[in-house]
Amino acid sequence: MSATPPPGSPDTEAPRAAIGRTQTTTDQVTAVPVKLLQATLNDAAVTPAAGDPLPPLWHWLYFLPDATMSNVGPDGHPKRGGFLPAIALERRMWAGGRLTFHDDPPRLGDTITRDSEILDVQEKSGKAGDMVFVTVRHLISTPRGLAVEEEQDIVYIAMPTAFRPPPPVEAPADPAWRDPMTVDPVLLFRYSALTFNGHRIHYDRPYAMDVEKYPGLVVHGPLQAMALMEAARRHMPSGRPASYSFRGVRPLFDFDTVAIHAYARADGGHDVMTVNGDGHVCMKATVRWADS
Numbered sequence: 001m002s003a004t005p006p007p008g009s010p011d012t013e014a015p016r017a018a019i020g021r022t023q024t025t026t027d028q029v030t031a032v033p034v035k036l037l038q039a040t041l042n043d044a045a046v047t048p049a050a051g052d053p054l055p056p057l058w059h060w061l062y063f064l065p066d067a068t069m070s071n072v073g074p075d076g077h078p079k080r081g082g083f084l085p086a087i088a089l090e091r092r093m094w095a096g097g098r099l100t101f102h103d104d105p106p107r108l109g110d111t112i113t114r115d116s117e118i119l120d121v122q123e124k125s126g127k128a129g130d131m132v133f134v135t136v137r138h139l140i141s142t143p144r145g146l147a148v149e150e151e152q153d154i155v156y157i158a159m160p161t162a163f164r165p166p167p168p169v170e171a172p173a174d175p176a177w178r179d180p181m182t183v184d185p186v187l188l189f190r191y192s193a194l195t196f197n198g199h200r201i202h203y204d205r206p207y208a209m210d211v212e213k214y215p216g217l218v219v220h221g222p223l224q225a226m227a228l229m230e231a232a233r234r235h236m237p238s239g240r241p242a243s244y245s246f247r248g249v250r251p252l253f254d255f256d257t258v259a260i261h262a263y264a265r266a267d268g269g270h271d272v273m274t275v276n277g278d279g280h281v282c283m284k285a286t287v288r289w290a291d292s
Contacts, residue, residue, distance in 0.1 A: 015121045015132055018085035023116045025063050029054060029106050033061040033194060040190040041230060050109040055233070056101055056241045057226050059140050059148060063114045064196040075212075076198035085121060087132050089156040091212060092199075094221045095133075096247030100149040101240075106142050115139045119151070128164075132156040153247075163213045168280040169249050171273060175261035179231050181274065183219050185254050191223045216253035219274075224252060224283040228272040231260045232287045236270070239289040246285035252276060 034048045037058065067078035080086035106112050120135040133155050140148035188202045200207040201218040208214045225246045233241070252258065257277035262270050269288035273281045 015085045015087055015123060015134075018118045018134075019121055021083060021118045023083045024113065025116070026111060026113050027062040029062060029108050029110045029112055031108055034058065034108065036190075037061060037194055040187065040194060041227070043230075048108055050107075052108045053105045054107065055230070056105070056244065057099070057222075057229050059106055059112070060195060060222055060226070062112065066196070072198060075207075076200040076204075078198075083116065084118070084134060084136075084154070087134075087156045089130060089132060090159040091157050093155050093157075093248070095153045095155045096221075096245070097150060097152045097225075098243070098245045099151075100243050102145070102147050102149075104142070104144050104147060106140065106147050110142045112147070113141045115141070129158050159211070160213045163215055165250055168278070171261055171275040171279050171281050172263060176264050176270070177235055177262050179234075179260045181227055181231075181258040181260050183252070183254055183256065183258055185217055188217055188219060188223075188254060191220055195220075195222065214251065214253070216255050219252040219254065219256075219258075219282075221246075221248050221283065224248075224274045225285060228260060228274065228283065228285045229287065232262065232270055232272050235262065236289065240291075241287050242290040243288045244285065246283060248283055249281045250276075252282040256282075258282075 031048045031050075034054070038045050038048075065078055071079050073079045075090070075092075077092060115138070117137050118134065119137050120133075122133045124131045124133065133153060136152045136154065138148075138150040138152070139146060140150065185203065192198070192202045197220065201212050201214060202208075202220055203217065205217055208217055225244075228246065229241065229244060233239070252274055259275050260272060261275050262272045264270060265286070267288065269286055272285050272287065274283045276282055
């Protein structure tokens with residue numbers, strides 16, 4: 001087990017020296033974040049009560065970063081260092097992840113524990129320049145045992161001089177179902193606040209456009225992942241998600257017209273995607289159902 005440097009401290013190690021670094025945090029599953037996310041997702045669900053299970057992915061409302069203002073960087077993220085390696089590349093993105101959901105989820109009122117470990121750090125070069133990929137594993141436990149296994153993929157790249165999106169991926173034809181999704185600056189602000197995500201690309205338009213060279217405010221990857229999961233659950237009300245994977249394909253912006261497309265899989269699961277008004281896939285996810 002390697003020690004975690006203090007937040008904001010310089011990390012002179014090579015990035016791969018962080019592999020094996022661990023961190024344990026605890027939190028309380030309270031009702032207010034759940035109620036506020038319901039409102040943010042325009043969900044008229046009943047008021048959450050003690051003992052209610054958290055929907056899949058909603059553990060992202062907890063274990064929030066708590067960097068003081070003096071330890072926040074110019075992009076709004078906590079300064080480099082601490083648990084994650086202090087990688088010099090300026091732009092950081094949550095690129096995707098994989099989750100397994102056990103039978104007994106976290107419930108309102110639970111004290112939950114997250115055991116985190118850096119599994120891998122890979123330095124690569126490609127058409128986009130130098131990149132560093134960091135894979136982090138989180139094990140979420142309740143007093144009843146392990147509830148969620150999660151791996152997150154975080155990518156670091158240099159700050160661009162112009163917006164250069166990846167080649168577009170066309171959404172497949174004939175989805176099993178298609179739902180509209182409304183995105184706007186208020187939605188992005190609310191989700192940033194709920195997850196204590198200070199990254200300025202989600203709410204500070206001049207910063208997003210002038211510094212990080214995006215054409216508008218960026219829709220959070222986790223927000224898209226949650227919207228895809230919630231849509232799948234609405235269409236499969238008797239299903240229980242057993243696993244979920246997602247990856248960002250193309251940035252999605254606050255000015256985009258957005259729809260959620262779903263496609264049945266041969267294994268009984270569903271591929272679900274956010275698709276912009278040009279018909280391009282922005283995030284692709286796969287949900288597999290228990291007993292399917």
